[in-house]
Each structure stands twice: as C-alpha cells, then as structure tokens.
Amino acid sequence: MIxxxxxxxHPVVRAGLRALVEGQDDLTVVADVDGLEPALEAVQREHPDVVLMDLNLGEGRPGGAQVTAALRVxxxxxxxxxxxxxxxxxxxxxxLEAGARGYLLKDAPPAELFxxxxxxxxxxxxxxPSVAATLVRRAAPGATTITEREVEVLELLARGLGNKEMARELFVSEATVKSHLSHVYTKxxxxxxxxxxxxxxxxxxIRR
Known part of the structure; x- marks a missing residue:
C-alpha cells in the first residue's frame, strides 16, 4: 500500500483528490493538509511514501517549493x-531544485496521476509532457538560459516595480538591478x- x-x-480540492486516490486498491491518503507546518507534522507522524504537493498555498504563505525543500531535509x-x-x-x-521527484498538472487524466x-x-x-518539453528546450545546445535571479527580476518587473524598489526587494544595489535588466533584455x-x-x-x- 502506497x-x-x-x-x-483548498479543502474541496483535497477532498476530491482523496476520493479519487482512495478508489485505487494500492493507494491510501493518511493525511491532507494546507501548508508548511501541518505538512511537516503529518509527514513526521505518518511517514508517507509520497507527498502530493500543490505549489500555490495561499498569499503570504510558504509555497509548495519551500514546503518541498523543508520535507526533503x-x-x-x-x-x-x-x-x-x-x-x-x-x-x-x-x-525540482527543491527536491521534487516529479511534476504533474491538475488537468492530467486520473490514470496518469495514479x-x-x-x-x-x-x-x-x-x-x-509540457514540463518535459520545457526542460528539454532549456537544455538544448545554444538555448538562452534565464538564471534564477533573472527570473526574480522578471517577476518584479511584471509587478510594475521600479529599479529602486527591485533593489530593495532583492537586497542588491540599483547598479546590480540595471545589470540584470541588461542581461535579460539581451537574452x-x-x-x-x-x-x-x-x-x-x-x-x-513567469506566470501571468
């Protein structure tokens, strides 16, 4: 039994997933939780084989990547x-850098999820498939690779922040922000x- x-x-999503998963003879849900601390408690108490992790866990709360990193240590x-x-x-x-074993989308057919x-x-x-294609494209010879810090800069740009605000968010100088922007523009x-x-x-x- 896995x-x-x-x-x-989202409680409704958890309830739906629980009902779906427990329809399989070899799968059982031992806990369903909504964030970092409950996840740590449940994993240490239940010792599950797999944690099924959403990424967006609410505004102002640790996201799924952060929870994944905490669980993996x-x-x-x-x-x-x-x-x-x-x-x-x-x-x-x-x-993936946080330690996730895999990455599926919520529109996957149940059989693919199982x-x-x-x-x-x-x-x-x-x-x-779309995630695999993203990784293949990124690893292709001659591909233009956007660094993690450049992704952060792009996310702040999308929020409409100016250079001074971006520098404050990233704990760097405005000159460093301008350098990142120059690299992003070129790439x-x-x-x-x-x-x-x-x-x-x-x-x-980045997300819309």
Whole structure:
C-alpha cells in the first residue's frame, strides 16, 4: 500500500483528490493538509511514501517549493510529486531544485496521476509532457538560459516595480538591478521593460 499526504490550500480540492486516490486498491491518503507546518507534522507522524504537493498555498504563505525543500531535509524523507496548474519554467525549476521527484498538472487524466504516484513511490522521475518539453528546450545546445535571479527580476518587473524598489526587494544595489535588466533584455531580444515582461510571459518563463 502506497501511503500519501496531500498538500493543497483548498479543502474541496483535497477532498476530491482523496476520493479519487482512495478508489485505487494500492493507494491510501493518511493525511491532507494546507501548508508548511501541518505538512511537516503529518509527514513526521505518518511517514508517507509520497507527498502530493500543490505549489500555490495561499498569499503570504510558504509555497509548495519551500514546503518541498523543508520535507526533503527530514530524516527518511518522502518523495514529493508536484500537482499544480502552473507549468511555467520558473515554477518547474524551483520545484525540482527543491527536491521534487516529479511534476504533474491538475488537468492530467486520473490514470496518469495514479501512474505518477506509483512511479514516484518507486523513486522514478515523473514529468508532465509540457514540463518535459520545457526542460528539454532549456537544455538544448545554444538555448538562452534565464538564471534564477533573472527570473526574480522578471517577476518584479511584471509587478510594475521600479529599479529602486527591485533593489530593495532583492537586497542588491540599483547598479546590480540595471545589470540584470541588461542581461535579460539581451537574452529575450527586447529593449524595454514591457517587452521583457511580454516575452517572459509568452515563453512561459513567469506566470501571468
């Protein structure tokens, strides 16, 4: 029997996933929780094989990537399988770098979800097709790679922050922000802040 903990901030979603998953003879949900502290408590209490993790866990709260990182440093950590609506490059990279075993989307057919859970429990990597395509594109020879810090800059640009505000958010100087912007413009082939945001959204580097 594969034991799961569900992490999602929407009770209805958790209830739906629980009902769906427990229709399988070899899967059981031992806890469903809505954030970091409850997830840590449930995992240490229940010792699940897999944690099914949403990425957006509410405004102002640690996100799924942060929860994943916290779970993966526990003794005998569970495998984490992300299940989310977001397939942007920044979300994918943050989740995988945090230690997620796989990354599926909430529009996946149930059979794909069940197979993904079983594969993650075996320690295998599980990726939605669009996520795999993102990683392949990023790794292709000659591909223009946007760094994690540049993604942060793009996200702040999308929020409409000026250079001084961005410097304050990132704990760097305005000169460093200007340098990051210059690199971003070059990599995206644009010459304006609006153009950078539009290109990043179009290439699914950041969320809308």
């Amino acid at each position: 034991r799961l903990v569900l992490v999602d901030d 526990l003794p005998d950590p569970p495998e984490v399988l992300v299940l989310t609506t977001y397939d942007t490059e920044s979300d994918v990279l943050r989740a 197979a993904g859970i079983r594969a993650a429990a075996r320690g295998e990597t599980v990726l939605a 995206l082939g644009v010459d304006t802040r609006a153009g950078a945001v539009a290109a990043a959204l179009d290439r699914r580097i």
